[in-house]
Amino acid sequence: MEAEIGIIGGSGFYSLAGNLAEVEMDTPFGKPSSQIGIGNIGGKKVAFISRHGKKHTIPPHKVPYKANIEALRQLGVKRIISSSAIGSLRKEYRPGEIVLFDQFVNMTHGRDDTFFHESPVTHVSSADPYCGELREFAAETAGRIDAKLHKTGTVVVVNGPRFSSRAESRFFKAQGFDVISMTQYPEVMLARERGICYAGIGTITDYDAGLEGSEDIEPVTAKEVSANFAKTVGMVKKMIVEMIPMVRTERMCRCGNALDGAVMG
Numbered sequence: 001m002e003a004e005i006g007i008i009g010g011s012g013f014y015s016l017a018g019n020l021a022e023v024e025m026d027t028p029f030g031k032p033s034s035q036i037g038i039g040n041i042g043g044k045k046v047a048f049i050s051r052h053g054k055k056h057t058i059p060p061h062k063v064p065y066k067a068n069i070e071a072l073r074q075l076g077v078k079r080i081i082s083s084s085a086i087g088s089l090r091k092e093y094r095p096g097e098i099v100l101f102d103q104f105v106n107m108t109h110g111r112d113d114t115f116f117h118e119s120p121v122t123h124v125s126s127a128d129p130y131c132g133e134l135r136e137f138a139a140e141t142a143g144r145i146d147a148k149l150h151k152t153g154t155v156v157v158v159n160g161p162r163f164s165s166r167a168e169s170r171f172f173k174a175q176g177f178d179v180i181s182m183t184q185y186p187e188v189m190l191a192r193e194r195g196i197c198y199a200g201i202g203t204i205t206d207y208d209a210g211l212e213g214s215e216d217i218e219p220v221t222a223k224e225v226s227a228n229f230a231k232t233v234g235m236v237k238k239m240i241v242e243m244i245p246m247v248r249t250e251r252m253c254r255c256g257n258a259l260d261g262a263v264m265g
């Protein structure tokens with residue numbers, strides 16, 4: 001069994017296509033979130049993981065991020081396309097729109113966020129954590145299917161599972177962050193540590209704890225996230241399925257060289 005492209009589906013996104021064979025996997029870091037769906041889409045071999053489990057039973061802080069990335073690596077995956085539900089911190093980033101992340105700010109805690117706990121001491125650069133080449137493919141595809149897209153965005157990642165307080169939300173906005181997630185970290189960095197390209201496609205479901213000066217916008221609820229994601233998940237699936245054949249096998253980016261110069265000594 002092997003695959004070239006890994007897909008990680010977030011909230012509301014529990015399957016990719018009907019023709020994938022479900023495979024049980026195990027890694028030195030435990031089992032991945034779900035069985036892995038392996039098959040062919042648009043002439044590419046893909047492997048699909050449902051981040052929260054097929055029945056949405058795994059909360060963001062308990063997702064086996066290392067097992068998920070390791071399982072994809074074991075299959076030979078070189079590029080990952082991920083989908084997640086996100087909150088907006090800015091008026092211009094509206095519910096129903098798509099954001100391609102280019103930067104993250106980690107505010108999570110207590111998560112096992114590296115493969116490098118042992119010697120040799122390894123410091124991987126996270127200056128540009130998302131693959132620019134994959135982001136281009138995603139942007140092109142979004143244009144073709146007429147999805148409303150923000151080609152860049154800084155995502156602040158909080159631990160969850162609770163949503164932000166109003167003061168936290170105000171603080172994040174004041175820092176200039178665009179959107180908020182509970183799952184982008186450490187997922188993106190674990191992929192980077194393994195030299196795997198990673199594209200993060202976020203779908204905006206809400207305005208976090210509301211917007212200053214817009215008292216009519218209520219703070220987000222889980223019910224709202226589910227309802228809004230259900231509306232847009234078809235669009236994101238379509239975007240990913242259309243994007244897969246465009247992804248070149250030969251990589252022009254530098255994601256595969258993430259460990260060059262990262263080892264001390």
Ligand SMILES: [Zn+2]
Nearest residue numbers: 131197253255
């Ligand atoms: Zn790359």
